[in-house]
Structure formats: C-alpha cells, structure tokens
Amino acid sequence: MTKSLSAEQPDLSVIEGRATSVAHLFVERVAKTPTREAFRYPVGEQWKSITWSQVDERARRIAAGLVSLGVEPEDRVAIASATRLEWALADLGIMLCAAATTTIYPSTTADDVLFITSDSGSVVVFAENEEQVAKLRGGRDVIPSVTKVVQIDGAGDGDWVIGLDELEQLGAAYLSENDGALEKRIAQLTPESLATLIYTSGTTGRPKGVRLSHDAWTYEAAAVDSVRILNEDDVQYLWLPLAHVFGKVLLTLPLQIGFPTAIDGRVDKIVENLPIVRPTWMGAAPRIFEKVYGRITTMMAGEGGVKGKLFDWASGNARKVATARGAGGKVSPVLGAQHAIGDKVVLAKIRERFGGRVRFFISGSAALNQDVARWFDAMGMPILEGYGLTETAAASCVNRPDSNIVGTVGWPVPGTQVKIADDGEVLIKGPGVMQGYRGLDDVTAETLVDGWFHTGDIGELLPTGHLRITDRKKDLFKTSNGKYVAPSLIEATFKGICPYASQFVVEGDGRKFVSALVTLDEEAIVEWGAAHGMPDADYRTIVTSDAAREMVQGYVDELNLGLNRWEQIKKFIILPRDLTVEEGEITPSLKLKRTVVTRKFKEDLDGLYV
Missing domain, CATH: 3.40.50.12780 (ANL, N-terminal domain)
Known part of the structure; x- marks a missing residue:
C-alpha cells in the first residue's frame, strides 16, 4: 500500500x-x-x-x-x-x-x-x-x-x-x-x-x-x-x-x-x-543560514555584559512568541509587550543587517537544522524550507508563510502529487518531473515508473499534508548491532548546536558504534582561537589543539543527549582542513559527497575502531 x-x-x-x-x-x-x-x-x-x-x-x-x-x-x-x-x-x-x-x-x-x-x-x-x-x-x-x-x-x-x-x-x-x-x-x-x-x-x-x-x-x-x-x-x-x-x-x-x-x-x-x-x-542553501546563525550568536555571546544579556532576553522572548504562533496558540499580553520592546531595541538591528525588508527566506538543497530555522523565525525572518530535485525541476514542495511547520518541507506545489512507498521512499508525479536521463534509458526506467519519480529520499506525510524528509535512502546505514541510523538528521542537528561547525560527517556502517568527522568554520574558529589564547595561530593549529577538541567534545555531548543510545557519537576526528568543492568533497551546491569523504578518510576512521 x-x-x-x-x-x-x-x-x-x-x-x-x-x-x-x-x-x-x-x-x-x-x-x-x-x-x-x-x-x-x-x-x-x-x-x-x-x-x-x-x-x-x-x-x-x-x-x-x-x-x-x-x-x-x-x-x-x-x-x-x-x-x-x-x-x-x-x-x-x-x-x-x-x-x-x-x-x-x-x-x-x-x-x-x-x-x-x-x-x-x-x-x-x-x-x-x-x-x-x-x-x-x-x-x-x-x-x-x-x-x-x-x-x-x-x-x-x-x-x-x-x-x-x-x-x-x-x-x-x-x-x-x-x-x-x-x-x-x-x-x-x-x-x-x-x-x-x-x-x-x-x-x-x-x-x-x-x-x-x-x-x-x-x-x-x-x-x-x-x-x-x-x-x-x-x-x-x-x-x-x-x-x-x-x-x-x-x-x-x-x-x-x-x-x-x-x-x-x-x-x-x-x-x-x-x-x-x-x-x-x-x-539559499542551509549552510548560509548556519554560518549567519553561528556568526551572530557567537558574536553576541562574546559581547557579554549588558549587551549579551539584552540579546538573550530579546531572542528568548522572540522564540517563545514564534513557538506559540507556530503551534496556533495565543501570546500573553505580558510576553507580547516584552517581545515588542526587544524587537525594537535588538532584533530590528539584526534585520537591518539583511537590509531590513526580508519577508522570508527559502531554503533548499539539503536539510535545514530546526534550531537554526526557529532562530530566524524568532528574528522576524522566517525560513520556508522547500524540497525538490534536479529531476523534478526543483520546487516540488514548499512551506507557506501562513503554514510554516519547521522540520518539514511543506505542501506540494499545486499540480504536483506526492506519495510514500512501502519502504518509506518519497515518490513524485507532476509536470515538473524530467523527461529522463540523456542516453541512460535503463536508469530512467528504474527511477521513473508510471510517471512517478523515485526520489531516493525517505520521508513521511503529516496529517496536515506537510512532507517531512528523514534521510537519503542510500545514506541510511546499519551498525553491527543491527540498528539503523539516519546520518543527515544527526549532522544537521549538530550544526545547529555547534556555532563553529562547518561539516559533520556521521559514519558507522557495519561498525560497532557511530563516529564522526568534524570540520570547523575557518572565520569563526580563528576568532575563537584569538579569544582562547591563540591570537596568531593558523587554522590547522587551532583545530588540532586540545582546547578546540575539548570545545567540540562539549557540543558532541550536548548532541548525544538528544539521540538514541545506538545513534550517539562515541568518537570523532577534527580534520586539519575544511571540506571543499575543489577537492571534490562537497558539490557546488554545498551538498556533502559522503562516499567520497568516507573513502578519502577511511584510514582515519578505521583507526577509531581499533
């Protein structure tokens, strides 16, 4: 069925x-x-x-x-x-x-x-x-x-x-x-x-x-x-x-x-x-929103004092308001008044950094961290996450400003049909679906069946009609203990928790526990290094330091609190450089080439399981 x-x-x-x-x-x-x-x-x-x-x-x-x-x-x-x-x-x-x-x-x-x-x-x-x-x-x-x-x-x-x-x-x-x-x-x-x-x-x-x-x-x-x-x-x-x-x-x-x-x-x-x-x-792609979120939150945390407390107060109230509205609830008069003050004094200045007129952003290409999405919503610049593939001419689903459920990719656009196959795969039919792959009739026949495009993504339809994507079908892996793990969701969650993260690659296929490769955002980590006794150090020196590892370990521990035991990151490696398009490790649209990365760093990963 x-x-x-x-x-x-x-x-x-x-x-x-x-x-x-x-x-x-x-x-x-x-x-x-x-x-x-x-x-x-x-x-x-x-x-x-x-x-x-x-x-x-x-x-x-x-x-x-x-x-x-x-x-x-x-x-x-x-x-x-x-x-x-x-x-x-x-x-x-x-x-x-x-x-x-x-x-x-x-x-x-x-x-x-x-x-x-x-x-x-x-x-x-x-x-x-x-x-x-x-x-x-x-x-x-x-x-x-x-x-x-x-x-x-x-x-x-x-x-x-x-x-x-x-x-x-x-x-x-x-x-x-x-x-x-x-x-x-x-x-x-x-x-x-x-x-x-x-x-x-x-x-x-x-x-x-x-x-x-x-x-x-x-x-x-x-x-x-x-x-x-x-x-x-x-x-x-x-x-x-x-x-x-x-x-x-x-x-x-x-x-x-x-x-x-x-x-x-x-x-x-x-x-x-x-x-x-x-x-x-x-x-924009999620990575841009993650970088902005990390940049502003770490900058305000570094301010400390009155400015830092004012930002925390204003953004905290904004989150409460955004959460209440998103759930269809009412905002109390006291919270509404506090939010109005914080919005005028603090949040409006953040919106000015974006030109002061943004009604919404649209995010696509990869999974968006829910904490990042909620933060932007609280700032008064909601992110409408959408979904589509090259084979469906991109926009198959998108959230609407008046019905934006964070963690979903919204409703199908008019004229597009979505259904979930028995194995959880998302299938799409509509005028946006491709004619086929050039010169690859066999591959076309495998992925385009009776007009339905087999996306390779695992998802579910909520009672509201919103589509939620869980992971790529081929990215799901099973540990040696027989437990399935969806790496993309864990990776997106970590990048919302750690403001210094650039890439987080979860591994554990056929292994006894889950591990990760970590890279850090160069601009953010250099500033972090300067504030932690390494003012003249280069990127490699900072990310391979004991202090940086301790910092990342704290965020990994926080991540693990929200994961099932078999999903938790037991060990990780901080790579001495970021992943790049030039090295063929991420695509030009900033998507991770998981197979390339895990193959390239296989010896390092194997070392974690010795």
Whole structure:
C-alpha cells in the first residue's frame, strides 16, 4: 500500500493556462512591463539596473548571434560561468533561438567539463573567462561538436573563441537582414521541447544529464505564482549557482511574476550586498543560514555584559512568541509587550543587517537544522524550507508563510502529487518531473515508473499534508548491532548546536558504534582561537589543539543527549582542513559527497575502531 496526498490545492487554472515555453513567458513579460526593472547587477563598487525591454534587446542579439553560428532548435548550448547578469542573458538568448541550455558550474573540473560538453553534444559554449576557456582548449579533440566558444570576459582569439560583444554584433547584423527570424524560432517551440540539460552533482560516479522541458519550467513558475507568496513589488537577491536547478527556478520566477532580481554570485559579497540590495526575499542553501546563525550568536555571546544579556532576553522572548504562533496558540499580553520592546531595541538591528525588508527566506538543497530555522523565525525572518530535485525541476514542495511547520518541507506545489512507498521512499508525479536521463534509458526506467519519480529520499506525510524528509535512502546505514541510523538528521542537528561547525560527517556502517568527522568554520574558529589564547595561530593549529577538541567534545555531548543510545557519537576526528568543492568533497551546491569523504578518510576512521 502507498499513502497518497490530497491536500487542498489553490486554483489550478493559473497553472493550466501557463505559457507554451520559457521563450513565450519571457516575451509576455517584456510586453507586460517593458520599462520596469528586471535586474540590477554590480559594476565595480556600484550597482546598475536594466529594464525588461533592455534585457530583451540584448537577449535577442545573443539569440540571433547563435542562429548565425548555426545553432538549430534543441541544439545544446552550454554555459560555464558563475552567477551574473550575462548568465541570465545567455540563457534567455538560448531560449529565444529555441535551443537548450546545458549548465556547467565554474568550479567543475576540466575532466568533467569535457565530459558534460561531450555527453550533451553542446555546439556552442559560453565560458566566463580564460580559466573556463582553458578547460575546453585542453580537450578540444574530445569535444568535436563545439564549433564556437563565447568568452564573456575578454576578447576572442580570431578563431575558435569569440567575445560576447562579437556575438551580439553578429546577432545585430543577422536581425537587420532577417526580420522575424526569432519569432519563427519561438513559434516552433512546444511545451515538450527540450529547454535545459542539467547534470546532477554526481555525489557518486559520473554526473547524469537530466532532460527538462519548457513545460517543466513554465509549470514551476506558474505553480509558485499560484501560491501567492510573491508579487511584482518583491525584490529578489540571487547569488545561488545558476547551474543548479534551484538557481534556475529562481531565475524563471521573475519571468512569471515580474519582480526585479539583484544578481551577483560572489558568495563572499553576500553580507556586504544585503544592506545595499535590501531584498524582500532570498533563496539559499542551509549552510548560509548556519554560518549567519553561528556568526551572530557567537558574536553576541562574546559581547557579554549588558549587551549579551539584552540579546538573550530579546531572542528568548522572540522564540517563545514564534513557538506559540507556530503551534496556533495565543501570546500573553505580558510576553507580547516584552517581545515588542526587544524587537525594537535588538532584533530590528539584526534585520537591518539583511537590509531590513526580508519577508522570508527559502531554503533548499539539503536539510535545514530546526534550531537554526526557529532562530530566524524568532528574528522576524522566517525560513520556508522547500524540497525538490534536479529531476523534478526543483520546487516540488514548499512551506507557506501562513503554514510554516519547521522540520518539514511543506505542501506540494499545486499540480504536483506526492506519495510514500512501502519502504518509506518519497515518490513524485507532476509536470515538473524530467523527461529522463540523456542516453541512460535503463536508469530512467528504474527511477521513473508510471510517471512517478523515485526520489531516493525517505520521508513521511503529516496529517496536515506537510512532507517531512528523514534521510537519503542510500545514506541510511546499519551498525553491527543491527540498528539503523539516519546520518543527515544527526549532522544537521549538530550544526545547529555547534556555532563553529562547518561539516559533520556521521559514519558507522557495519561498525560497532557511530563516529564522526568534524570540520570547523575557518572565520569563526580563528576568532575563537584569538579569544582562547591563540591570537596568531593558523587554522590547522587551532583545530588540532586540545582546547578546540575539548570545545567540540562539549557540543558532541550536548548532541548525544538528544539521540538514541545506538545513534550517539562515541568518537570523532577534527580534520586539519575544511571540506571543499575543489577537492571534490562537497558539490557546488554545498551538498556533502559522503562516499567520497568516507573513502578519502577511511584510514582515519578505521583507526577509531581499533
């Protein structure tokens, strides 16, 4: 037997009347609000703005330039770049010429760049800079399908590589001689036409190319719009990788709803940008929220004295209020008055760090710690956790501001069905589900059965209709004592308890007890070291010190208090460095590559069980 969800859904007519394609959706947006701001983007130390009609002009030149290079409908065109305005323009240009975007992270290794480019059959590649071009040059003989590389920053080489300006010039010339050419291309598009080829992050093995149609994206945009949590007066701050399915959804929503997007993929600029951009909402991975939470709480704890006590008092009251409201209860007049004072004196200043206008955040990509979620809720900036996969075009479920149950990923978006299989696996059906994996029919048949996508995640449906994810099916392990352990939940819990944690990798498959690999956040731990007699010590010296181990042990002990005996962390290792994308230990979307990490540090882990 399977348990199906039949939650009350909003009006589905909005979804049923959605645009034919992303290109159609964009054309409609330009026609509706040509002079409204579409994007703002950094130029040096300043921010500039561009309207929808201006975006249209550049996107059409790019589209026509691609046509002049011989790009045909549904040909793949790759983008290897960080999140920036030009990524969005290139993607729109690809949509307008009826081609399909292949996404590549800028941090992808040269070997994987060549694999993705070759496997996708991409004919043109947008490369951000010389570093990305070099990855392609090194294996030019294995990517014969690539006829041109368009370099965003910098000039061409007069041969295989051309500059973005040169492409736009080719496009302008083509349009002047071929009036209506793009309209003909757009008219050829159907909802089933291939729009995007996104390669999974590859936590194990080679990445798989996920085929997503135009219908998947227009559905996602219409479905989120129908929930009515966003409007055209919102301002989005978009820094997430656009090569990731979550980022791509956030890039499609403005086409449907019309709000402006501040776009800048530099992660080290987030804190600096927030009070300048003053967004009303932002999507992010849990790691960003964990870092902010750890940073602010440790900073206030370090203040001590009156400031520290005032912060504890104000945040404590806020938590009580948030908890009461979340449970549908009433707030007493005394607590309400205390909260109002604390909010004005303390919490408002914290919100100002985020620009002072955030209505909510949306978290996806991995599990969010519940304590971190409750803290943000108490600060007046609730995090709406959502759920989806590359294979479901991201947004399958999301919490709503008026029904946000911490620890769940919310209700399915209108038009998506969710059910739980006999073994606890979450199954999803809806217009957002992929067409299949490119060139992998057998794998597609295994994961896509009768329209239901088998997610590989274990979960449960609450009586309210909210979905709760327990863990990845393949990550669950059994100790030698026969007890099952869900590592992701333990890992997320620890990162909420320990403000200095960066990564916490739980291990114990087939072993007599559970252990962990620990890494610490460099910025936070250097400050901790300075306050604990190590002012000039480097990261490695601090994290391998007896003092740091004692500190971490205290947080592990606190974690163990809330775990079953067989789940408790008996031993742990603090690694002398953090896990990185460059070392292949986490994905560009900040998800842990568990198999890679446990294999790489196997000898260290084995030593714990001697």
